[in-house]
Amino acid sequence: MALSLGASRWRVFRTVTLPLCIPGLANAFLLLFAASLADFATPLILAGNNFPVLPTQAYLQITGLFDLRGGAALSFMLLVPALGVFLLQRYWVSRRFYVTVTGKGAGQTPFDSISPAVRAALLAACAVVAATILYFYALLLYASLVQALGANHALTLRHYRVIFTEGLRVIRDTLIIAGLAMPLGGLYGILVGYLVARKPFVGRRTMELVSMINYALPGTIVGIAYLIAFNDPPIELTGTALIIIACYVFRYGATGIRATVAMLQQIDKSLEEASQGLGAGSGTTFRRVTLPLILPAFFTGLGVVFIRSMTAISATIFLVSISWTLITVRILENITELSLGPAAAYSVLVVGIVFVVIALIGRGLRWFRAPGAIPVTSMFGG
């Protein structure tokens, strides 16, 4: 439109496109900031003691010095900026205008907003990033298949033999925990999402906020909080699989909540009223009208909880025990013992399992997807 008014491409980008993108950009900045603030495994593995950050220091304080209070204090220092970022982001997002499904034809005119040279440069930049990521995965696979990366590059299946013999219990534990957390987290997401979006009750906003905080806060904080909360009676869960499952369900079920709320906001309330007007009670209405329409959110919840249960470490590293431990924790142990081969083999296994499960869930989604349901693009990110 602005092009037709005689503006140059650069002017259009500066005065129209960029201002429209600012909420998205700001959101991305905040997300990245929060993720960097919270990241645990990356600084621990790559920097170790040379570059201490709050999450790793809190971990070392607790596991190395058995100083629960010191760890809690450190993680509380982390809590302040993390909470600030979360609330700031919520403020940004809530001010954004949601027009998702307008019912009007959504055809977009492809127009040349950028010159061919700029387009080529952007494409090249993206290609470099994508290639780098692929290279990392290839390297991971290679490291799992050679005797010792950087020293002896003879091919071997030794590392896989290791993980499928002495590591078998860890794999079994992880799969059991992820397998239990997945359906529970999916149901939790749908249930809370439905309550928040549809049922007016006192404390509704608070409930939503609290459920999201669990997700938004750095895992270190959540892990330490679970450890402290369930270390003593009345609910003594430390050392059990249940504490890990609970942590995953409540932490990562939040994605399902968000997906459910987002979908319900797009589903007009009159659909449920129509069902009631036709004689259906609220149970029948939920089962026959609401549930089929928010099924994609359920599958999203399942996927996210499973993936996170397979890959998360920051919160659960505080919750594992002799009886129940996780692949990710074992990978970290392998790294610190400098046994890169088994670590790489475990990682390849996790990547493989996650890929298979995503594919299965995607298939399930297509199988169940109602013809009129709202199309759901991947919500697995984040």
Next chain:
Amino acid sequence: MAIETIGVQVDGVSKRFSHRVKGEIYAARDVHLDVAPGEFLTLLGPSGCGKTTTLRMIAGFEHPDAGSIRLGGQDVTGLPANQRNMGFVFQNYALFPHLSVFDNVAYGLQVRGQAAAVIAKSVGDVLALVGLSGYEHQFSGQLSGGEQQRVALARAIVIRPRVLLFDEPLSNLDAKLRVQMRTEIRDLQRSLAITTIYVTHDQEEAMAVSDRIAVMSQGSVVQEGTAEDLYYRPASEFVATFVGRVNLVPGTLIERSGDTVTVAALGTTIRAGTAHAAVTGGAAVKLVMRPEVLELVEVGAGDFRADVISCTFLGEKTEYLLRCGDVELQCVRHNAGAVGAIREGSAVGVRVAASAVTVLPEAAR
């Protein structure tokens, strides 16, 4: 398909909402309605007048803060929506997007636990009734707006509701289809003889379909009557201006005797057929004159003289803007043939049919 015909009584129903800025506001305030069995009543009013809230209370989607609602004598005020056995047609159709046309229509029967064979027959019959045979396996996304509204109608009547409720059912359709659908709704309602309450803000639509119209404003029913009552004998300025176009001419009542009322206005005396009960001699009044009751005649003839400010030829009719003293008058004449010699700037005589003029007290808003 025979449907049990019952009446609906709404007695002193009120509903308050808390508004962020305005505080407590009444969406409906002491609404009384008495709908006879088989009658087609329309709630007409501007947006925010409480008509939809009233309808939703009758359906059971909202619960009144005061008053009661009776169906055929039975008090249903506390009864949930799913036990009232009413058909509701929504503004946005509210078809279940994940179900086919057949399953949408069958939904209410399935909920009632009817046998599959009975359901198939009923759904087939009702789809034939609304002209959608053969659409059973389509989904709402594949249908046009008019077809979706027919499915919604079929879904509402297949359960043999005791009362049929419509909430602005035609507002999402284009003008031509709106006219066609309102005729279909009216015909269907007549053939089923089903008690119907219909909500719209479109006064033409209301006049086209209804036996009776209740005009609402600010949560209350301000006048009830047939379309003709409301058009020619409005009880207030609000109804006069909301239903159709109108000239409101200030004047002073000279006398009322029997059926005729004489008013000093437009520099002359005008006779009117009806007058609000509250007006008495010497009172300041407003004359309600519809644009088409002003007949243009030669200067010197008629009741008063006026200047033609503008005239707009619109094919079937011509619209004039007249001025008499400091009063501007809208006038519409239907063109029966070649257009006459009335031009902008010329003077005309105006004759008013007394029977079509109503007198309102100055304060009746």
